[in-house]
Amino acid sequence: MTTATNVLVSKKYAKRSNAAEVWHRLKTNKGAIAGFTIICIILAITLYSVFFISYEEVTAINVQNRLQPPSWEHPFGTDDMGRDLFKRTLYGSRYSLLIGLGGVSISLIVGLILGSIAGYFGGLVDDLIMRFSDFLASIPTLLLGMVIVTVLGQSLPNLILAVGVTAIPEFIRITRSSVLVVRNQEFVEAATAIGMSHLGIIFTQVVPNGLSPIIVTVTSRIGAAIIEAASLSFLGFGIPVPHPEWGLLVSEGRNYIRIAPHLTYFPGLFIMVTVFAFNILGDGLRDALDPKLKK
């Protein structure tokens, strides 16, 4: 969008509330709509799999059927144990969504609390929290994830925790910097003047006003969290077999990559599409929340 149309748009909708305007900009952003649609489809697939595909069905071994190419009966073919890859892939969507949302929730909650404390109080607390964040950030994420999963054991909650912990520094830093921007504004001073508590000011005045960059980070971090979890699973530090997690499916397919490459294609494609959807939604949100940032 050019600057001229931006001006037009903002004049035309000058009377709208902030939220309504953001919503309007989001609606007109093709990428955001596409991303949102794909996410809805994936949610629908997940719901379908929760109600109509049982765990027994996707883990039952049927050796006669092994390594069949895609067909009408098995749209994605079958794996080395004769299990239908289509059903396994659909079933796997729940893991990625849970990991993406759960992991980011963990980093968001911890990051929001520590980041706003650091930004609001400053001084020694700020220094301590930021040093902690720097320390966490200087451990390469995948290594940290591997160690966490090894220590706690391979399971879905532990994978979520591993992915969540590694993104904490990013959220601390983002929250802190947006709190720093808001903290010195007059309405915060006003809130102090009417005797609000520090906590009250942080969560009713400061955080809501510095929310935009945080929302954008959340959306794009979901995609990154899904990829990270899939990578951990691929390396053998994720959910244990025979759970059909997408990264694990690709890793299993890798053993038969010469004779049955379809085992690698489909689960990876699902990871890519899901992450892509969250990424373009994140991009759209960034543009909608802050038109100045549109690049």
Place this chain on the structure above:
Amino acid sequence: MLRYIVRRLLWLIPVIILVSLAIYILMDLAPGTVIDSLITEQMTPEDIEKLRQEYDLDKPVIYRYGKYMWGLLHGDLGRSQVTGISVWESFMTRFPATLKLSLVSVVIGTVLAIPIGIFAARRAGTIWDNLTTGFTLIGQSMPSFWLGLLLLIAFAYKIQLFPAGGYRGPSSYVLPAVTSALMMTALTARQTRSSMLEVLRADYLRTARAKGVPERLVIRRHALKNAWIPILTTIGMGMSRFLAGSAVIETVFSWPGIGRLTVEAVSQRDVTLACGCVILTCILYVIVLLIVDLLYAFVDPRIKAQYASGGRRRKVTA
């Protein structure tokens, strides 16, 4: 400048202490120990006990960690508990493979990304811009192991152009380097595009054009020079991401680098080797980020002046 470098490197000391403490104790608490794989059925309980004593497993964690730290203070990272080879040596025999691969990938990635980014920025809003943006977004959404496997299927199995893995000769570099270069390109091209766009709107570019400077030079001398900082940051990020994620690409292509070494160490519960690998990788990580920071000074005289005047240093961000 020197003071800044020293300060950044000194920051490594608390990081190493905390990282080693965290990783060592955590790995030690993990279920299973390194001797599990050494125990055979013929062993009597006395033999197992002897083995445990040999690995100090009969003593508390703190004792083992203290012993480890004592070694670390003397620059000794200890020996791998599985192979008995010194950690430093195991790491250094694997390190060149990772270093070479990362340099090749960064070069390919940058050479691809910057022209693509400039191309998209100069045609902002057109179909070409949308296409490249779309491609970079797709690239960012691909798991690197999947992209690697796809390239492997296409160029090593379907058309047998390149070896499927291993570390022999220049042709074995192609697939792993292209995989990580493409991942980097996606990131860097987007950053190049957006920082170029910001600069392209600036008044001094209009001035330059008005003076009659040829467009080629406007882009290269005036625009790109100011767009370098965010681009450099992204390249540095790409490089550090490569280090962090090298385990994945190295696993896909059976590349004997430090990433796979770390994965093997962690899964074998080889606490000393795993801890050493993580510490050394952290050091590399911090050094890469430091180099990127120092490169800023060469690109932007304003930052150089900041160092020289001893002004407030920018926050250390990893």
